Amino acid sequence: MKSVFLFLGAISAFIGVGMGAFGAHGLKTVLSPHMLEVYKTGVAYQLWHALGLCGIAMVRQQSPASGLLKWSGWLMFAGIMLFSGSLYLLALLGLTWLGVITPFGGMALLIAWLLLAIFAATKAS
8 A cells, every 4th residue: 555644544534524424414313412522522533633644644755764654643543543433432332431442542642743743843954
């Protein structure tokens, strides 16, 4: 695969749009207002970080050997899965214990952005 992070970003965006549409049309009468907000938070974070993955893929074209970019991409993808995935399951299945997983996804997203920032700071001339 030429660009794994572009692929993962595009697939994440595709799924995020689908999840958003499902939430807007199929869940508004099924979920409580609070759980619908939890679900919407998962969608928003997934879509923003799908764009982040696409950005990492673009930057990585210029620095394909960068370990910082590689780790940033994998952590961002893991963060999407853990953060948004746990929120979807929490809202849809009511499994409150999944709330324990969400912060791990949030930390992965934060570290991914930090690694991208470190790359940018050290790459600047």
